[in-house]
Amino acid sequence: MTVRISDQPWLTAPATRAVIAALEAAGGSGCARFVGGCVRNALIGEPVADVDIATTLKPEETDRAIRAAGLKAVPTGIAHGTVTAVSERRPFEITTLRRDVSTDGRNATVAFTDDWAEDAARRDFRLNALYADADGQVFDPTGEGVADALAGRIIFVGDPETRVREDYLRILRFFRFHAWYGRGEPDAAALAACRNLAPGMVRLSAERVSSELMKLLSAPDPRAAVKAMAEAGVLGQILPEARLSPLFDTAVEQGADPVVRLMTLLPPDEGVVREAAARLRFPNATRDRLAFAAVALPAVALSMTDRAARAVLYRHGARAFADAVRRRWAEAPDQETGARRLLALAEAWIRPPLPVGGRDLAKLGIEPGPETGRILKAFEEGWVADDFPSDGHAGRLRTLISSPRG
Template structure:
């Protein structure tokens, strides 16, 4: 019995119908089908974010059809046959059926086709080579995609080595999809091919690698995937600084934040964290957070007093403090009772501004210059040590200046 998608609001939405009507007005009924993640996720009851459509129409006809229907058409990937239609403020990525003419492990030269089997044959995994018509009827060209999705199996289409040599990024995609959708042990043939061909990942751009790592780290539970990556030598190939320890598994239970999870793979060394993040072209905010967390870690203990915690937040910033606390929490099992109060303190306390400045120092007879900076630094250190008193600043500043003159 054929599988069918049911209860999918995106499938019955007027915006979706408008796109399918536009394509069928140009190419006739059946010229377009939903493909990939939207079909897979709908089958297994997972959220559907992106709606991809495959079509027998060539890109120029796709663009013409979309515009003729009064919809916005954006040639987002025209070199590879992709046009994005915007309907009801939602993007629909529409790609012409393709077959590979040649590949170099990084980029592919494609030719358009009207053969659905050829298009399915060039896709990465069987659970991604699923199509559905506008009525929700599923087409499973490999004959195993529906079963794989239901069972949590991530299996390459055809020969794993062939698929990987077409694009070495598929090694990381295997572990990423296993992290999100896999259950049980990873597919043995896929794992063996990933292990054998891992050196080919050096051909990949840092940007493509980092995007896959970010998605992998964002999975609900990426532990099994990281263990498999480590055992296959893939983790060392993309992130040689990484050390997979029990802290990573603990971090996964503590936080959904991929930055926190990644931080537990790296040594507590700001320079190493910054170098790794820069090499992989992680977003600047990731790079800075990883470096700041490593830099702050030595100043943060889970048994620190509230006053010590406020001092660390003031000096290093709330985000770095929270990241360092979560890292310390992951490295010390059973420390929830210590970590959670520190995180609540960080969330609730607003660091005050330094209550004195150069003007107040000058009023007490200190000539503007380097001594002003030294006085303010000494005042700030004492103010922090006293846990940020709210008053008495002028008297404290006067005593400090008198002591320095004496």
Template structure:
């Protein structure tokens, strides 16, 4: 039975047709097909982000054809068969049909081919080994990719152990695709292969591991996939700190943010999270967010008042307070009396700048030095405690210099 895509806009656009016209001018009709995620997602009625194209043209020929057509061509990976065409301000990754010659679990030496079946045989899962032409007709070389996609099954192409040993990242890709597309229980044969080959994950770079993990955690509901990873012994390999208990379970209902979900998978301990971020080579921004969120956890509660919330935002930053509050809610700590009020305050309040500095103290006769820092720190503590008053700053400083029976003004 012939299956066709229902003319999604990205397939029928002038930009897409220009790329196909350029390739077919060099390789003839049928030399190019859409492949992988765009076909799978369009079949399922889901959004398409990246458009990948497979072609029988060799890389140099594809590169030349794109340039000859007046489109921008980028040699993104000629040795591995990949060039990128830019048409209508959109990138199209074009890869020559390939077969593996040698693999080492991380990288493969490939040879180019004109056999669509050989190209499909080296792909990871049957639902990813789908191709479509410019009319929307789907080609399914494994004979089961369309059925798998529609049924929510993630099954390796051919022997799972063979596919995994070609690239151990496929273990994590299995759980990531299960998180996004799987239904019911994961494939038992795939699970057994992932468990048996999990030791090979140690051969992967931290960057590849963390990228897959974050993509998995960004799925609408990653909980079943994370549970399957734990059951296969895979989660412990990449995230030995993981705790898949109630905090993580509840937070997945509260937020779709993969960074928050990662934080909820481990104890809220700043040093532990700092070490985790370093081990996984997470970006500095993600590392800092994880650490500051953990540091804020002890200072905030969902039922805190406005004054306490402002003090927390001033000291810790709005993002850290929001993250800590989300974790507290997931942990069931405190009763959010007015959640909308607190969220509006945290996101809408701009912390003021400390209204005094060393020059103000110098005018009062304090010489520059350690005493200046001590006095400014004391001033700031009282100013925060009094909820950031707009005036009375000089009187407060004078009171710190000559404390009498009366406290600094509030």
């Protein structure tokens, strides 16, 4: 049965057509096909972000063909057969058909081929080993990729342990793809391979591990995949601090973002989360969110007054406060009203500047020095405790100046 993808704007876009035309001018009709995610997502009605192309042309031939057509060619991975074409400011990653010569668990030495089945055989999952020509006709060399995509099955191409030993990142990709595209129970053979070979992930770079983990947690509902990861020992391998609990399920149900979901897997301990973030080399923004929320959490209660909340917002910032509220809400899902009130307060919060400074103290006869810092700190504490009054500042300063040091 012939399968086609249709009604795909990217398929008929002038930018796409220009790239395909350039390749076919050099290699003839059928030398280039769309591959992987764009074909899979078009089949199942999911958005297509990146358009990748496979070709029988060798990398240097691809480069010449793209340049001859007046398009920009970027040699992003010549050794592995990849050239990126830029057409109408949109990138298209073009890779020569390949077969593996040797693998070491992360990197592969490849040889180029003109056999589409050989290229498909080295890919990770059958639903990713799909190709489509310029007219949208789908080619399925494994014979099961289309069915898998439509049924939501994440199944390795060939023997699962062989695929994993070639690249241990495929363990995390299995759970990530199950989170995004899987339905029903994970494939038993794939799970067994992931469980048996999980220790091999130690050879992966921390950045690749953390990137896959956050992509997984970004899925609309990653609960089944994370549970399967935990049961297979994979979650504990990459994040031994993690503890799967109802907090995670609740956070997902409440629509929490991936960082908050991660927070609910970790203990609310600044030292622990900083150590985990450093080990996995999370981006600084993610690391700081995890740490700052852990610091703010003891000061946050969903029943707190708006006045008390403003004091915490001032001291910890809106982002940390909102993240702490999200965690508290996961702990107490029946307190939605209080959580939403505090989240709205955080969203509208504009941190007021301290209304006095050293010049105000100088006018009252206080010379710059340690005493200035003491008075300003005491003023700030009282001003925050009194809910940021807009007047009476001079009187407060005089009182603090005349008061004995404590």
